[in-house]
Structures are given as structure tokens and as C-alpha cells.
Amino acid sequence: MTNVMIHRCPVCPHIGDLSGAVAAKLQGEADAVVEVVDAQEGEFRVDVDDYTVYSLAGDDLPTADEVVAAVHEGETVGG
Numbered sequence: 001m002t003n004v005m006i007h008r009c010p011v012c013p014h015i016g017d018l019s020g021a022v023a024a025k026l027q028g029e030a031d032a033v034v035e036v037v038d039a040q041e042g043e044f045r046v047d048v049d050d051y052t053v054y055s056l057a058g059d060d061l062p063t064a065d066e067v068v069a070a071v072h073e074g075e076t077v078g079g
Contacts, residue, residue, distance in 0.1 A: 004026055006019050007037055007046070009041050026071065
């Protein structure tokens, strides 16, 4: 089983939307347990089994599909 934790800014609506879209895509997978938690303002980070696979760098948000691909690849990537 894969544990996915999405750390998201609690006040940024675009990051909130992205977090919800990523969670929705991953929750349909049988081997994934997904949790969305509040983080620091401006933060968006995704950890898989305590290993960071995506961390937002800069102001350009990725697509939900790009983040899901990073989760599947298990590689550290950033914007």
C-alpha cells in the first residue's frame, strides 16, 4: 500500500484546487491511501511513503496529471 500525503497552503485557492484534483485522481487507485494536510502559506508538496516526489518551486503550478505522474515515477521533481 502506498501512502500519499499532499501538503497544501491553507489559504491559496489555486493550490487548494490542485490538491483536490490530485487527491481525486489518486484516491481511485486501489493501492493508494491519500491524505491532504494544511502546510505553510504558499506550500505545495507531495510525499509518497515519507519521500518527497513533488515540491513547488516558484509561482507556476503544475497540472494534476504532472503531479500524479511524479507520484507514479517516484522521482523528486519540482516546478
